[in-house]
Amino acid sequence: MIDYNPKAWFTFIFRIHKADTVRKLFPMFIAIGCYSAVVALLELKVLHLSDIAEWKNIVFVHSVLGFVISLLLVFRTNTAYDRWWEGRRLWGTLVNNSRNLALKLNAMVPASNTASRDFFRIMIPNYAFALKNHLRNKYLPEELEQGPGMEIDEKKHVPNQIAGQIIAHVNDLYRKQQITGEQLIILNDELQAFTDVCGACERIRNTPIPFSYSVFIKKFIFFYVMTLPFGYVFTVGFLIIPIVVFIFYVLASLELIAEEIEDPFGFDANDLPTDTISANIRKHVAEIL
Incomplete structure (x- = not known):
């Protein structure tokens, strides 16, 4: 278990530790960034899909799905933390x-x-x-x-x-x-x-968390992130590349953290001491x- 000072929160921004999800997800960041760049290039420079008004309405779908995925991740994280805290008790x-x-x-x-x-x-x-x-x-x-x-x-x-x-x-x-x-x-x-x-x-x-539930969340996150460039590229242009990478970082990190703490008796950095x-x-x- 990592010992830290919860009041010195500013240092956490620049601190990289063993359990940091950035290192685990970095190869995915590169892949998703390249994917977003290709989609943005095709839509803006090759296919000119911005001229089709109906194509832009896909943003509404992401707004609804974003609310649903946030609820799922909150439930997932709370369930994992309950298991960690029960183990500590x-x-x-x-x-x-x-x-x-x-x-x-x-x-x-x-x-x-x-x-x-x-x-x-x-x-x-x-x-x-x-x-x-x-x-x-x-x-x-x-x-x-x-x-x-x-x-x-x-x-x-x-x-x-x-x-x-x-x-x-x-x-x-x-x-x-x-x-x-x-x-x-x-x-x-x-x-x-x-x-x-x-x-x-x-x-x-x-x-453990039921297999079907865990797999569904991972698939949901993957397809949600993979379709983000199609809807928002018309609004932010090539800035969609870092935006999609950041959204994937937030969603995938929550899932990784939940996976780590749901079995609190192992050797992971956040497991019980x-x-x-x-x-x-x-x-x-x-x-x-």
């Missing part, structure tokens, strides 16, 4: 849940039971790192701190395995009468929340336990 829940579980275990588990305290100090942050990599379809054992009796099968659901080991250890403490039944019930909400957060994140990752969040969980749990 879920990881905030994971942070709070990890701290709460560590605080309760610190109060309930006897200080003399250093083995159990060390186990929870290791395994609670391990869940955050395992979930982060699980959402990226990766398994990085070097990020997991090794604990006593910890066994992970990378071919299976790693976060579930870690959560299962944490729950099993808590129940083992209950069987050994180091925590009471009431304390076990109190811990249950935090233990269950791990799986709830994981399932909600998987829902976001595994449920799950690496930092996981490291903070490890730091805070270690301080508590």
